[in-house]
Amino acid sequence: METINHPASRLPTAHTRPDPLLGEVNPTPTWRSPARAGQDSGIAEINHTVQQTSQWVRPLQQEIARVIVGQKYLVDRLLLGLLTGGHLLLEGVPGLAKTLSLKTLAGALHAHFQRIQFTPDMLPADIVGTQIYNPRDGTFNPRLGPVFTNFVLGDEINRAPAKVQSALLESMQERQVTLGETTYKLPEPFLVMATQNPVEHEGTYPLPEAQVDRFMLKIVITYPSRTEERGILDTMATTNPDLTVTPVVTPEQILQARQVVNTIHVDEKVRDYIVDLVIATRDPKAYKLDFPGWIQYGASPRATIALTLAARAYAFLNNRAYVTPQDVKEVAHDVLQHRVTVTYEAEAENLSSRDIVQKILDTLPVP
DSSP, X not given: XXXXXXXXXXXXXXXXXXXXXXXXXXXXXXXXXXXXXXXXXXXXXXXXXXXXXXXXXXXXXXXHHTTOOXXXXXXXXXXXXXXXXOEEEEEOOTTSSHHHHHHHHHHHTTOOXXXXXXXXXXXXXXXXXXXXXXXXXXXXXXXXXXXXXXXEEEETGGGSOHHHHGGGHHHHHHSEEEETTEEEEOOSSOXXXXXXOSSOOTTOOOOOHHHHTTEEEEEEOOOOOHHHHHHHHHHHOSSSOOOOOOOOSOHHHHHHHHHHHHHSBOOHHHHHHHHHHHHHHHOGGGGTOOOSSOEEEOOOHHHHHHHHHHHHHHHHHTTOSBOOHHHHHHHHHHHHTTTOEEXXXXXXXXXXXXXXXXXXXXXXXXX
């Protein structure tokens, strides 16, 4: 991920931009480093730890880039999920290297990968496993499903009915699976990346709200640029493309990095800003947002947690020991857009949940 080029003591002041519905937005004030008297040594110590622990990031990005042409945004968000233990929901048309990206990441980590193709005739046991009766001794023996791995790709998850989709809930939230009276822990790191096709609606089932909320990030994948498309042609237009990946980081290093991410400093003002962003999706009038019945449901408290963790991971990837407001804004869309449900009135105005989140980001004052 590219490092944000600005002095450690502040971010550049944002310029005001007019909004056709909200008018002129509030400018972003100058952000100053959280390092104050009594905090300098603590920030410096965390910064040193971040520098030492994140040495694998650049080699990992380079190794993935050998196979994946373009899709930097997707790869960076995969790393955010990897560093926070959060799951990802991808929306995009077929052929944009969604499966290949996660498989390549697993290979670069020397981790295990399983792909589950969701279909309307699936059963929950096809995901989590089941117990098989042994007539010889009259006992039930567990047969673990494909979810018992490090990286799970749920391809076209919205093609399976809600009963099958809900089979993932326990594994995503609790990192465990219960078969009968026995509970089995899933391996660490554990990451679920589910995909859904936005252009095919026949034979699909909407994801339950409870499951959508368990995805930390929703990523909308777009077509590559012309330069990237030419790179794809040069690399992949062969009967035998080179998809080999060399492991450059171990799962143990990822788990160690997660502990460091938890120590990254989040200033009190940044914490308040995160809470304001989430509450503004529930009660926009309290923040003087003119949303005339556009929001049906706002973001849950999981959004507050996910926004903080994702901002910390974003700072880690940029070799910083503290979170800035810009870090929060960089990940806000991915964290909030699937947790905000818009009304028919908003759809009539051609406004999506992403548009609502953007208007909140443009309007709320930044510390």
